[in-house]
Amino acid sequence: MVFANASGPHAEAYTGQVVFGYPEGVTVVDLVPENIRHMIHPHWNNYPPVNPMWHYVLGCIYIILGCLSFFGNGLVILLYLKNKFLRTPSNQLVLNLAISDFLMLMTQFPFFTYNCFSGGVWMFSETFCELYAFFGAITGIASIWTLSFISYDRYNVIVKGVSGTPLTSGRATLFVLFAWIYAIAWSLPPFFGWGKYIPEGHLRPREAAMREQAKKMNVSNLRSNQAHVLAEFVCGNCLTRCLQPNAGSLGGPAGPSPMARLARSSELAPFPV
Secondary structure, eight states: OBSSOSSSOEEEEETTEEEEEOOTTOOTGGGSOGGGGGGSOGGGGGSOOOOHHHHHHHHHHHHHHHHHHHHHHHHHHHHHHHOGGGOOHHHHHHHHHHHHHHHHHHHHHHHHHHHHTTTSOOOSOHHHHHHHHHHHHHHHHHHHHHHHHHHHHHHIIIIIGGGSOOOOHHHHHHHHHHHHHHHHHHHSGGGGTSSOOOOOOOOOSSHHHHHHHHHHTTOSOSSOGGGTHHHHHHHHHHHHHHHSOOOOGGGOOOOOOHHHHHHHHHHHSOOOO
């Protein structure tokens, strides 16, 4: 017994069991609007769509995360602007991270959530699809590079201490400019023929299956490493150095990590008079 048309989500009852989903034989591409169907890779003609229930669940989760992100990043920006003593070079990087995350929220969250409650189908035009991906790429890469600069600043303070070069407002500004210029430079090429912004397909949750699908689509990697692999290396290397213990001299036992030494020195330091 079918309660909806054959092309959209429907409920079927067989021997008392109700199943909510799409009819047998429907593929991901069948649900894509005609105006953007040419953008979908033929590979996805072989896979059924995700059960629409998961899109609705994801939409509800994103509403909660979106609200938390809106108030959290908005509060960081507001506190920085209203309190002069917070306007330090280190907090300048934190502010930039909050701004990039806030811009990602504004350019991605409303449209992604709307599509979730529309059955997971892109409901806008081809041009808007490309702009959506473009702004997502810019804000994502800018956030990753800002995190790497914050990691470097923490490494400089925790590991090097007083011997390190202090972060100045000028250097922080250069870091911020680099993050945005680098992000824009890597996000523009798809508009000029190098790569392309297209709708995402349905990937299996298992890594082995994802890699197998990537091979069939002639995709050498599952993510665009070229734009942010260096930032990930800087971030991971700095954080690792902050946590690892220092080897003792002349082959002696390893000493405490810089984080532990910093915490101990703060405990032993006398209170200022």
